[in-house]
Amino acid sequence: MVNVEIVCEPRLEEDKTTVLVVEDEIIIRLMIADTLRAQGITVIEASNGDEALRVLQSSLPVQLLFTDIRMPSELDGLALAQAARAARPGLKLIVASSQPAGHEVAGLADAFFAKPFDLEAVVRRVKSLLAEAHHARDRR
Amino acid sequence: MREIDAEPPKVAGTILVVEDEVLIRLVIAEYLRDCGYRVFEAAHADEALLVLRQSERPIDVVFTDVEMPGSMDGFALAQWVRANRVGTDVILAGSVARAVQAASDLCDQQNSVPKPYDPQTVHDRIRRLLASRGPLKRDLQSAQQQSRSLDGPPS
Structure with a gap:
């Protein structure tokens, strides 16, 4: 009998559908992350x-950044989004806030969700943006 | 990706991973998910308490770092769990090596799913991620300057 050892790598190394969710309210973050994972998306x-x-x-691959704007850290969501856009040009970006989107958000993000948002609508938008990122990568 | 109406995967337990270093937390959490557990993540003890106080989210194991910022360290969190959540186990991991070993032991207890990859892979991956630094700092400085120049407070 031949023993064949199958060596698996962590999914994050190769995953092409990874979403980075940035949210300081843990219950909201947990709900978003759990819902996206239930769709087979790595979060x-x-x-x-x-x-x-x-x-x-x-070096972690990230295809989409979902970020709240107001956060109690040195870096707020807007500065994070601008830095991420500059560093990773193909990155898809969704911004959420309890305040209306300003002009700086409109010019930066692929989508904006006002809090409280419909989680199903967020999932649909995440999936469509990931599909866009996937197609763009395939064309290259 | 699975279809939107797909059944969620069946899991044999729920683990709350509490770790303030995001690159360690995400690797340990992902490893435990790959082992078949449902995993929640908390960045510090205060976040963990918010999850633990939610009765609709039963937690089987709290897997926590010892030293953490905030009002509580891992020891204090463990004491709170033992006093307030009888039946929830606590695993205290004071170093990356111990965290990986503890995660590997939990993986061994999961009978339905074989261990997805070697614990050494987990350890190597954490070390590699902690050592990695991209070109983002320059972009961040530029973004922060732009952010400061924007009119009005952030929403």
């Missing part, structure tokens, strides 16, 4: 802008 959770920056500075 990285960050509790504030500084944690998200650590993730984006690393």
